[in-house]
Amino acid sequence: MKPTSAHSQTHYDHLRIRLADIKKATDDFSKDRHIGGGGFGEVYRGELINHSQGQTLAFKRLNRKHGQGTRELWNEIYMLSEYKHPNIVSLLGFYEDNIEGILVYEYASRSGLDLYLDKKELDWRQRLTICIGGASGLAYLHSGGADGTLQKIIHRDVKSSNILLDKEWNAKISDFGLSKFAPANKNISIIHTGAVGTLGYCDPLYLESGSLTKESDVYSFGVVLFEVLCGRLCIRSAQKHGENFIELVKTSYEQQTLINIVCHHLQHEIRPESMKVYTEIAYQCLNKNRKERPSMNSIVEELKKALDYQLSPNKAYDPETILSQRKINLPHMCNAALALDSSIVDIDQLNNLLKVLPTSEELDMLKGYTGDKKMVGERGQFILECMKIPRIEAKLQLLKLRISFTNQINEITGNLNIIKEATTEIRESIKLASIMKEYDQILQRNQRGHLAELWFNNIRKPKETDLFLLYKEGDEKNAAWFDFDKDLVNLDAASKIKIQDLRESKSTIVKEVKMAQQELDSSYSDGGVSPEFHEALKTFLYDAEQHPSLTNFFNSVDDDTKSLVKYFKGDPKDQSFTEVLGFMMVFIQLFKSQHDAVEKEKRDRQMEADRIRKEEEFAAEPVILKVFVLLTVAVLKTFDLFFKPL
Template sequence: MNLYPLSVALLFLCFLTAAGESPTHFTGEVSINCGSSGTSAALDGREWLGDVKPKFSSMLQIKGSSSTTATAIHKFIYAAAVPHRTARISRSKFSYEFQVSPGQKVIRLYFHPTLYKGFKGFQDLFTVESGPFTLLSNFSASLTAHALGMNSFVKEFCLNVQENGRLSIGFSPSSLDAYAFINGIEIISVPASLSYFQGGDIGVQVVGHKSPVYLEYNTALEVIHRMSIKQSSVRSAGDFDGIFPMWATRRAKKDKSSTWKIPVDMGFRYLIRLHFSELGLKIAETDDVIFKVLINEMVADTNIDIVKERNDDNIPWYRDYMLLMRGNKKEGKRHLLISLQSYDELIDGHGLLAGFEIFKLSNPDNSLASPNPFPPSQDSPSLLWVLGHRNAIATVAITIIALVNIIVHKSRETWEASRTEEENKPSARAERQCRRFSFAEIQLATENFSDALLIGKGGFGRVYKGLIDKGQNIVAVKRLKLSSSQGSHEFLTEIEMLSQLRHVNLVSLIGYCNEHGEMILVYDYMACGTLADHLYKLQRESSNCCSLTWKQRLDICIGAGRGLDYLHTGHGIIHRDVKASNILLDENFVAKVSDFGLAKPEDGRKLKSYVSTKVKGTFGYLDPYYFNTQKLTRKSDTYAFGVVLLEVLCGRPAVVSRVAENEHILSKWALDYIRKGEVDQIIASNLRDEISSDSLKTFVGVAERCLCHEPKNRPTMSQVVLQLESALEQQENKEQLESALEQQENKELVALNETTGAFDDSCHCNDEINLLAVNKGKLKIASSDEQHQTNSKVVNSELLSGRKDGRRATILKPLRLWPRDGFWNRVKPSKKNKLSSYGVLEIVTIAKTCEEISAADIKLAKFDWNKIAAATNNFSYSNQVGEGGFGPVYKAALPKGQVVAVKSLSPSSVKGLKEFKNEILLVQNLRHQNIIKLLGYCFHKQEKFLVYEFMENGSLMENLLVVSALQNHNGDCSRTCLSTSRFTAETNSQRSENQQYFSGFSDES
């Protein structure tokens, strides 16, 4: 039997099977005909895939169960029905997810606004998002089409897709009476030769500035205008019409005008790409002809500059420019002018260019959204009243007067409601970060503000427990009274503040409602109520209520203090209404500072430490200095927090009316006893047997300092938190010691007063070492080991028998080893990493685990020493720009023209190899506008180098030495200090026990 034909057939079938397998992702172009099934062909021959039961379901997913498909009711009067005949449409959010190849993608969104079956009476108003970018916001396709004078139109965007990433496009209706729709989606890969993010070391030239800007991949672009200028004698440069079929092909006019006007939105940056024709490039090389490229009447380029940057290997078919259109986007559109100017009458500007493109760049909020066009004006129809009888005239007159009164009254109500809603409208940034609830949603969540769901009330209004998102999430709904002292200003202040603040000890704002003149705020629900509830309110209502333990109270105070410290140091915000009822507790009794209606930001442009403002706050918590001078400072919050500390200790409110006159004000009454040394007289009865004497002493001390009359004598909130943590630690040590003594009644413990222990360099990795920890003593461990210690783990942490000779004793808590040198500060130990301070001699057996820092851990570029030497003119003194204890700093120009700073570490520097590597590991992962960027490093024999970005203005100290600069620009100096302090505050305000702190700051850093 001959098997050869059978083998050939099997091989052919295998080939067909392999060829028929679909790719793992879309490559090239993707065309989706939304709302249709199967494959449709357009007039240009392209195939459009339907999204109803798509063929490539693994590469295209549609999310949003309530989205549907619809067909236009009106009959089409033009031929290009695909993709405009059908649409995917919904009154709730839906999205597409595409599995596409990585790289730059052009996204085209096709819209045909018309009547769709089932959506009559609703308006098209929606937001389109892709990943972190907002492409369109509160967008009306019908208004846009009317403004363009077209039945259908296309919105085109460009963004970058990461490796193994999915491209998502989401559509969200803006209100309950609105819907979102899309007719077609196209995704096109951008060729590398036309990349919009190509800047390299050259960057994009900014019109009117010398410094280039680097367009990074985390920017989204919107195509505002494309024009291909066709000339019969000029070939299109780069043949870009063949790549992008959506280009607007327009023949140049025959006049000599070479200026184009394109309307653009204000408040955005724009990328302008000019494509030069072959004729234009030849003219640029001619010495006799000079032409200029002007953008908004500023010279962007000349043919001389173009020739300088040309070479045979890389002909610049196009040039990119960047322009900032300053102004508020609410001002509407203004013209962007592009013109070519030549002194040779024979040169026609149209012949120099093959075309140009204009792109809008996303703003810092990752948004490309712009306002909708104004709706079309409608002429009011005139009515002809024909009256045949005299009685009819009187009747009609009375009817008209009554109707006018009704209309005026209703119009006034509507106008007042809309004015209130507009006045209570937060900023665009807050709107993006907070959810806007309709009044109907709030009514549904609270069962129309049922009293059964009421959880709090006060002069500001009422707070209700509510359920949103179909009962999935519990929230707190705060409805402000219209007559409340907290008016629209405080309402907006709270939205603006909480929308930009994120901290574990600050309450989170979910959203707001400002419809129908209402002022409603929606927060995360705090299951355990307020601190005031647990200190005195619940105990008055029920004698069976469990009181907070002293440790719980300390934890709550520490959390609230951290929240206030974050406000002060991280954002320069003064709360102005700190009190026990504004400290909320979640289900784990974690403190959350709330109610930011009276919060006041400091003026960062001024050097004053106070804000002059009217006195506002709560009686009993008001800072006397603020009350008398109307000067609000951070220390005003410190004073109010001191009153809260007394409430925690005494278990009574700040103001009590039904007591003796000298006991009305808590702060005055308690301070009198404290200064007389009779603190035990003010402690809540349920705490007297629980508090340790050391913890009480520390707590009372910090409360007394907070209540100092002069603000300068009060501690900062960070200092308050440190003292409270110390009080908590003292309380825990007392409880653990008592527990240890109960379990080890037959064991001996030896008490010491003060001792100093020290270890030498014999401490090595993977060896067991005995550490001597002493009460109030100093533990010092020196090591010359070149390895990086990452952790110290307690092996034996059980309570052991003690001996009088001190060879072995108990350990009550784990211990950590802290590195310390000229670069790092010692990391502050947390309460879990300290030993007892009760005079117990302790010996701990610890195993050290270390690891060598390898080159794999360093992600930065390693520079060649020869290039570094050449760039610094062999470390010439003329290139030296600074010097410190670590060694000199040189200015260097790399081969590609990039200017950098090279920091050379001298052999005598205090920084060894370990510290050098530590600095690289730390700084390479930091990204902050106030931190200098580390570019790379270099080793050469015993020499070590760090390569940083170059700071042209030098150090702060150099600028301060110039007296005239200090006198004329002290505002710049204050801003420099503010930026430095802001970075330090943001780094330390949310620290964990494993994070390091920066030390050694100086005016040369």
């Protein structure tokens, strides 16, 4: 909600703080309380006891002499009071009159990100986390809130000093004085306005044309990403070295020499796969064509991926890293794909290799290349090797299928066997059949049902009294079915298996085998492809076709599960096999609890009987004997008291 008049500003009166309270909190804006400042004004820290329960707050005192007037102040009030996100600084109050304009924020004790770019305090993991936080806050603004119901906001002054850090190093986007609401109900939001912002971070197209879009923020954030990587401010870098920071990082990226300008204490810390993902998305942010820049949501996802690769060394992304794990070179990897040789690579390596296969643009670029391989770099050499194998992706997928095929089949059949065994155990349990019969009689006596409705109407919410009577009845008859659950050895495992998941796995295998047949047919026209590939694929397809059919096995298990539902007088159309197992697990748990209750009652009765018997025996003894017993007890206690060792 954006107020347009003084009257509508009263909506925010609950945020107003008295000037006297602010002055008291900041010691009348004393130098000791000063924590920063700039063209917008000065920032102080202080404690508002009546407003923040003694917590330290930040007070931004706008300097109206430098253009920060009423409009900028209210701009921040409107936005920060309506837009709430963990990575956006929180507005806690304000004061405004014709002379003063003061905003009160949560206190970010570590100040701005710009102060830590070249500091060892921030390792690469922390830097990635901060960048993810900043990108998340901007994505929230660009999307119009968490659910998209608010107006979309363009920050217009994204820079490292406006990304504040709290005590836990959490990123907080700040300074919304220059922000703009994007036009409502428009997919493409372009605002024509005079270019403002900070030199070095501004989108070049915005500076040239005055047209502002969300992608302008993306460009600025891309500058921040390279500042974080290189450990230096874009403006200060230009002043110190006489160079254009943006041109330097773009050229270094394109020439694959970025490592030379990476912050020195990060150079040996960043994993290659993390560096690759991070720099790719940062470079895309700086694209001159706005349509080629990523969205903030995409940036968040890529940064999370970079963090994941940094934290998970086993998730190799770079081809050379993948190959080095097995000490094999690129030609050997490709030969393994042609021979369908599962002894050289594993599933993880194949999955990672599939991620880095060359794009069509890369293939076109090196098509027909006959020069020195070393001149195209490691990536180029990898592409040249891949180009030797027609449809390399399909062949790698086939190798992956061959490695996993037997394990997948065994896993599916193993789970189906467990289900089959569980249904057989339940139907053939004599103890369970006795319990069902006894329980049905109890229900009929209480006029609550009969066997036809037993499990699907009564076991869902069984009455404790019924179960107590059931167990007690068996106890009185010396029934041997109290441990009936021990006969159902596969019940627990079967209850955790989802048949639908098994069906989907089977369907995937069937599709993959069909694709393998199609690749075999296509490969006959590949010319120089190794005959070894044809023979290996033929052998695999023959083995797959000769494997016991899963379809018949599934049909058999389906019959078993339906018969189990019918066994409990249910309708397979209304009740599923999973429901039956769920009810069984609940019934066993409740039945055992009744065992504890009955056994406790028996113990209590026995203890009471023993107590009564002892009292009766004592009452029947002669008086002299009673006196003798009491005196003996007293003498023993006295003796113990005097002669007890110290």
